[in-house]
């Protein structure tokens with residue numbers, strides 16, 4: 061596999077692996093690109109990205125939900141349908157393998173994701189979700205979880221029908237909504253604290269499959285850099301920036317298995 065990559069990219073993979081093998085605190089931030097090879101569309105890739113075809117303001121804001129809850133629910137039901145039969149790809153598996161390997165080494169590998177799918181967990185990783193969970197519902201007011209949708213039994217219909225009427229919370233009468241962070245909302249406090257701490261104290265920060273356009277998650281790489289970390293980016297279409305130390309311009313599903321093989325053999 062290594063032979064199929066350009067000599068320059070091979071050299072960068074080896075350089076990154078060597079850097080990582082020598083460092084103990086690693087923080088990884090993943091975005092939609094890591095699930096692209098599993099068949100889940102990203103948000104901003106030309107033509108295929110969800111936000112290329114749908115309006116954020118119609119579907120992913122609290123105002124949109126207030127205006128047209130049925131539309132918002134049907135959008136998330138559609139997304140659940142897309143994800144229901146998707147499985148982790150080699151990139152998810154490689155990260156899970158790395159975390160497993162790290163348990164018996166000196167390394168700490170903290171994984172943070174912006175993704176709302178559960179493919180990291182399915183691969184066996186421990187992961188912090190910054191933007192919520194596609195399979196969960198919660199009250200919009202008191203935030204108490206409400207009858208999570210079971211992925212395994214998903215057949216295109218939610219266990220609870222949100223189409224007929226808006227479901228209200230049995231505790232406070234607020235409206236039940238998908239457990240997703242919408243634009244204009246703050247991130248879950250505990251998840252954000254974990255992410256900020258990991259970024260501030262890591263030796264190497266790896267950004268995988270994200271356009272790094274959505275804040276505050278996008279600011280984690282800057283925080284890591286300011287705190288003295290080296291930055292690695294894995295993205296076939298790297299983001300324009302000046303702070304990345306090593307860019308691996310290839311699909312995550314190709315780079316990560318090689319990368320982990322290199323790290324664990326050093």
Ligand code: OAD
Nearest residue numbers: 091092093096102103104174191269270271295297311312
């Ligand atoms: P984007 O769609 O903005 O960016 C996806 C990135 O993945 C792009 O830079 C692609 O070049 C890259 N990419 C595509 N295929 C890849 C592959 N096989 N391997 C590696 N990289 C690949 O997605 P995010 O940055 O995750 O928010 O978007 C951030 C947030 O914006 C999302 O979490 C979502 C969205 O609105 C919420 O849902 C709250």
